[in-house]
Amino acid sequence: MTNETTTRGAMAALAVIVLMAGISIGQVSLSSAGEASGATVRPAPEGFSLQGDPKLGRRIYKQYCQKCHGKKGDGNGLMARNLDPKPRDFTNKEDMGKRSDWEIYLGIKEGGSAVGLSDEMAPWGDTLTDDEIRAVAVYIRQFAK
Ligand code: HEC
Known part of the structure; x- marks a missing residue:
């Protein structure tokens, strides 16, 4: 060499x-x-903002989410007793205030593990359209209003 x-x-x-x-x-x-923000979450794309039709959101919620998250959004759905961890209480203003719109959106789309939560919360990105995900996220926000 x-x-x-x-x-x-x-x-x-x-x-x-x-x-x-x-x-x-x-x-x-x-x-x-x-x-x-307390969890390792990929940052929101620039200009991300959450808009959606709450009526559509309500329909989606009843069909897919209520069984775990509860009719009132308090985390006491029929299936919740078998879950560990339990779904968060969406009516708790203080708790929900710590979550950005992006975290709510991403958690629904890609599942709990995308926002540092349990994968008991499944990803819905293959079942729901982007409009439906946004709509149901907007609907969830209303529980704490
Ligand atoms: C099989 C039961 C189940 C179903 C069905 C379900 N979830 Fe969840 N979800 C969970 C659990 C359990 C958690 C909590 C995970 C954790 O805290 O680690 C969760 C967490 C969440 C969170 C994160 C809340 C937070 O703590 O920031 C959102 C948002 C959410 N779910 C929305 C939805 C939406 C929208 C649907 C319907 C499209 C849905 N979930 C359907 C069980 C479910």
């Missing part, structure tokens, strides 16, 4: 190390940004 190839090899190795360090620094800053 000549001196030149050794130097090139070392440079290449160094480049890889620098690259990997860069990536892991990127990940660290991403997850600590999520931790500000």
Whole structure:
């Protein structure tokens, strides 16, 4: 091996190390940004805002969500007794105030594990359209009003 190839090899190795360090620094800053809200949640896309038709939301809620989350949104649906953890009380203003609209939306779409919660809360993104997810999220917000 000549001196030149050794130097090139070392440079290449160094480049890889620098690259990997860069990536892991990127990940660290991403997850600590999520931790500000108490859970590691991927940040909302720019300009995200929650709008939806509460009437549609009510229909979706009755059909798919009420059995666990309860008619009044208090977490006492028929199936709730078998759940651990129990669904949150959507009527609790203080608790619900800690959740951003994005977290509510993402949790419904991708399931509890996407927002640091249990996967007893399933992802609904394959069952519901985006409009339906937004609508039911808006409907859930109304329980704490
Ligand atoms: C099989 C029962 C079940 C069904 C059906 C269900 N959920 Fe859940 N959901 C849960 C449980 C349990 C949790 C709590 C997970 C945790 O706290 O770790 C949860 C959590 C949530 C949260 C997060 C609340 C918070 O703590 O921030 C939202 C929002 C939610 N569900 C909405 C819905 C919507 C909308 C539907 C209907 C499309 C639905 N859920 C259907 C069981 C269910």
